[in-house]
Amino acid sequence: MEANYRSLEQELEAVKNRKVLWRKITAENLDVDYGLLLPRLLGSRLLDRLESELEYFTGDLAKIFVYGKWHPIHRQQVAFGDTGLTYTFSGNTIPALKWTPVLLCVRDIITAVTGHYFNFVLINRYRDGSDHISEHRDDERDLDPAAPIASLSLGRARDFIFKHCDARKPEPYKRNVSTVKLVLEHGYLLMMNPPTNKMWYHSLPPRKNCHGVRVNLTFRKMVQPS
């Protein structure tokens, strides 16, 4: 009775030919594309697989160092990538674990659909609406500044907010630049294209009434260790 059964990897492979209908959103120095990559059931199958096979970092790798103190992160986190890559952000350095077959498969479909190459993925797991990520820019030295970041969302939909750096400044430097809000939904891919991460902060704020897990995969291009 296996004739009609296709493995997750085979199903993902078929997405390589998918024509994503992108919605482009632009503002001053902000350039993002947003579109459905994985049909609902396939997205759920992928989420189930990640939920059963991923183990998230613990201990020092699940902390950040800000304002002179170590803090636990308000979400779970793990990273995979090419051998030897590390990612230093928020005062901590995390290593890339060896790619799993399914993560390589997802990376390759994103490359097929977008034309961009990635050697690293940071995975964030939000257990419920109290897990979140604060305003930040992904502009670290380890990242290739000319490459986009591809962010795949699975599970519970969450608000995602972009804020221009000048809108965060104190008076009289502050400028009134409107925030850009998106709801990141199950199966959708968000491309953050340069120079977005130079000028715009982004966050996934806590949402008290949101119950359920969200897993987000941000595929990135790191500059190789020299």
Ligand SMILES: O=C(O)CCC(=O)C(=O)O
């Ligand atoms: O969970 C998300 O959608 C975004 C995560 C993020 O911004 C990051 O890992 O840098």
Ligand SMILES: [Fe+2]
């Ligand atoms: Fe980010």
